[in-house]
Amino acid sequence: MMTRLLLVLSIMCIVLPMVLGKYGQQLPQGIRDFFFDLVQHVSVEVEKADRNFMISPFSVWSLLVLLYEGSAGRTYDQLGQTLGINFSDEKLRRFLKGVNLYLASNDSDVEITMLQGLYIGTGYPIKDSYRNVMQNYKVDLVEIDFNSPDAAVQINEATNRSTRGLIPYTILPQDINGARMFLLSSLYFKGQWKLPFNKSLTREEPFYSESGEVIGKIPMMVQSANFAYVSNIEGLDGYVLELPYGTQERLAMFVVLPKRGFKLSDVANNLKTLGLRPVLQGLEDFRKRASEDNRVEVIMPRFMTSTDLALTGILKQMGIRDLFDESAANLDRISSGLFAKLVFHSTKIIVDEQGTTAAAVTEAALENKMEPPQFQLNRPFQYFIVERETGFMFFAGQFRNPKAA
Secondary structure, eight states: OOEEEEEEEEEESSSOOOOOGGGGGGOOOHHHHHHHHHHHHHHHHHHHHTTOOOEEEHHHHHHHHHHHHHHHHHHHHHHHHHTOOOOOHHHHHHHHHHHHHHHHHOOOEEEEEEEEEEEHHHHHHHHHHHHHHHTTTTTTTEEEOTSTTTTHHHHHHHHHHHTTTSOOOOOGGGGGGTTTEEEEEEEEEOOOBBBBBOOGGGGEEEEOOOOOOOOOEEEEEEEEOOOOOEOOTTTTOOEEEEEEEEETTTTTEEEEETTTTOOOOHHHHHHHHHHSEEEEEEEEHHHHSSSTTTOOOEEOEEEEEEEEEEEEHHHHHHTOGGGGGGGTOOOTOOOOEEEEEEEEEEEEEEEEEEEOOOOOOOOOOOTSOOOOEEEEEOOEEEEEEEEEOOOOOOEEEEETTOOOO
């Protein structure tokens, strides 16, 4: 009889986010494809319930890599193909080492912390070769008694610490009953806008559905500043606005607002085909030709989104099937008789006016200058938190319903 392997991802993003630099330049196309494929599949699921969502494609991918490293046979093939790993294990490990170095390089504007833990049942045999790989990945190996009621408490305390108390618990005791291994990935981020919003200008305004009906009112932040945007990316059917973080401007939130007559699902499908390359190029072209006093008026919701997603079904749709099949799973490079019971993804994002403590108010426009173009996010939109030079995606989400947290 096979033993259950449980996976939980707990990802926290607060205020306004950050991601990868020089290490992302070596990111293979297959991994990018996985990121957008996952976003598109989640988008289809949440559209049915008219919900908001935020996920970390990178955190999902990096946790599944730990299983890829312990898999064999058809399970190995399915994980490798879906995750876009068509290169050597040495290159994979070098890439993730670079990511870990990047995540450790916090500055005064940004804090980002990643925790990956591997909980092993007391006395359960794990192959030494797999232990060594996990240690190279800086994954904490913790021995735990899954039959003890304190086991869930111990895992939840780790999640609570790594997310600074914003995700206080992730699992219930029954979730790990009978488990032999448990994998946890937690990502915490806190960042500051390069150009903070003036809180005194925030005002209540209506938010509209994709069909044009008023859903309700929501606090709207207002800012007029030098932001890059692009409206003519062929095949996207959406407008893109860039909101950078921190003084170094390595990271940014890319906001994609569908053009009239198009839905978020249309944009998600288009981005799955296009990727972020044309978006990055379009924004770079804009910055090259825009004047120093270019101004864009941004009207954006202040919002908080909590997301709890069971990803098992979605990952099966994407091609990872045997991993969850008790009779077909092959994780023999970890230990014999394992299969995955579930993959659970918990996230939280808080977007508000906060920026630097100086909180400088934007300057007034020149008297004779034309009114700046307006980017009004009062209807459903999609967003990505990326490294600006490479487009490496750490977070992705949609805001479609102010009544749905």
